[in-house]
Amino acid sequence: MAKGYWINHVEKILDPERFSRYVKKWEALVESGEAKTIVLGKVARTQIGATKMHSAVVVEFETFEKAISFKNDPKYLDALAELGDDETEVVIRTSCVVSE
Numbered sequence: 001m002a003k004g005y006w007i008n009h010v011e012k013i014l015d016p017e018r019f020s021r022y023v024k025k026w027e028a029l030v031e032s033g034e035a036k037t038i039v040l041g042k043v044a045r046t047q048i049g050a051t052k053m054h055s056a057v058v059v060e061f062e063t064f065e066k067a068i069s070f071k072n073d074p075k076y077l078d079a080l081a082e083l084g085d086d087e088t089e090v091v092i093r094t095s096c097v098v099s100e
Contacts, residue, residue, distance in 0.1 A: 003100040004067025006035075006059040009043070011051055011092040018082055018090045025079035034075065036060040064099040 013019050030037055038060050043053040061067040070076055083090045 002064045004061040004064035005098045006095055007098055008057045008093060008095045009053045010055045011053055013091050015090040022079055022082040029075055067097050
């Protein structure tokens with residue numbers, strides 16, 4: 001069965017306090033085995049594109065199906081709630097799901 005991955009780019013963090021609360025809950029999900037962080041760090045250089053990215057993360061899931069469905073998992077929704085009704089007030093980011 002193919003693994004699934006989230007590839008996320010953070011362009012800008014607008015509300016560091018709220019974003020930090022989201023990250024703490026996300027890290028708890030990773031520690032519980034819900035997903036595995038493969039790469040996490042500041043972007044050294046944006047090679048293609050007009051926007052300089054702040055940071056990037058690649059997250060691995062056991063299956064592609066889990067990567068697709070995890071956005072609606074109650075545990076993830078609890079973490080996501082830390083960003084409020086409009087996450088663009090907290091963080092500007094992109095998120096993609098990729099199959100192995």
